[in-house]
Amino acid sequence: MILLLDEKNLTTQGLRFTVVGMNDEQCPLFSPEVQQLIARHRVFSGGRRHRELVADLLPAEAVWIDIIVPLSAVYQEYRALDEPVLVFASGDPLFFGFTTTLMREFPGQVAQTFPSFSSLQMLAHSLRLPYHDMRVVSLTGRPWLELDRALIERAAKVGVLTDKKNTPALIAQRMIDYGYTGYQMHIGVRLGGSREEVYSLPLHEVVGREFGHPNCLIIEDPQPTAYDAPIGLQELDFFPLNGRVNMITKMPVRLVSLSLLELERRRSFWDVGFCTGSVSIEAKLRYPHLLVTSFEVRPEGKELMEVNSRRFHAPGIDYHIGDFLSQDLESLPRPEAAFIGGHGGKLIEFVERLTALMGADGVLVFNSVSEETLALFREAIERVGWHISYETLLTVDAHNPITILQAKGK
Secondary structure, three states: OOOOOOOOOHHHOOOOEEEEEEOOOOOOOOOHHHHHHHHHOOEEEEOHHHHHHHHHHOOOOOEEEEOOOOHHHHHHHHHOOOOOEEEEEEOOOOOOOHHHHHHHHOOOOEEEEEOOOOHHHHHHHHHOOOOOOOEEEEOOOOOOHHHHHHHHOOOOEEEEEOOOOOOHHHHHHHHHHOOOOOOEEEEEEOOOOOOOEEEEEEHHHHOOOOOOOOEEEEEEOOOOOOOOOOOOOOHHHOOOEOOEHHHOOOHHHHHHHHHHOOHHHOOEEEEEOOOOOHHHHHHHHHOOOOEEEEEEOOOOHHHHHHHHHHHOOOOOOEEEEOOHHHOOOOOOOOOOEEEEOOOOOOHHHHHHHHHHHHOOOOEEEEEEOOHHHHHHHHHHHHHOOEEEEEEEEEOOOOOOOEEEEEEEEO
């Protein structure tokens, strides 16, 4: 939607934003309408690269505000103004762009947007690669969650927006580490200008190689397969703790426990006492949208989680080694569901800490192997004001019976 502006009194409109998308051309060509807007504005903003590209087009009296971190300082400069700002942004401003941030910080004050092709669109056109079926994720100052999800779900074609930290080489190495080696990586560098570079390489040729910035990439699987979420990982396929296979949560017990955690409708899951990582790994593979945070007191847990998560192609599990009760949890996503796989004799304290973090909407699952721990769990749940919402007794082969309990807030 285009909003009409008063051409003669542009600087009396108060703070508002016009966002102009652009590519990496050395001498950018804008439409007559955008050229008129540039001529009528006094205040401009964008990245330093944008300023270099448009410097010759700005009025002599132009004021420029660099968009750099911390963005709070940039917002402060904007709020000190009482006139419109023309913002230059890369590609399509509404496609993982700065406009989304502006609309959140300055509701109703983004008056116009003028899109250019996004970098991923330009890369697809350079490759003559149809992209209507491409999944898009951003690693520009963002976590790995959505890329990990795309890989676990075997997405055949994924467009990835990068930054100086999350480079093509780093992404390729992560994909190799977790066994996603069938992909080819297409890399576009400084797209849309005379310095444009495009590469199509197998992952192992990307590792350790530097590419110019800005860049983006498309990973493509030439032989895609449909995603089939696993139901039941075999215990013998896991690398065990000190060779003790019995330390792994048995597959039938694990499946019942996962079903009681109701993870299909939750976003954050904590596995406390992960040991070999079997519950965390199956949760991540079965529910790739999950933020999985895992805790283990044993130092050996580090190797176990790294080996087993890579063995089962399960990236993105955030694990922590050390006493759970001593962990600083403030920076972690709050759990919506939690599984207690080990407690070191501190079951009541674990329940108290977890339920306090989850609140009444959470769900807690515990497997009891003895009458003593069963009584302790009941006592802990009563103490925090929750209730046992489901309970079942399960015997697997010649192993001792296990009571599987689900608890919820009242």
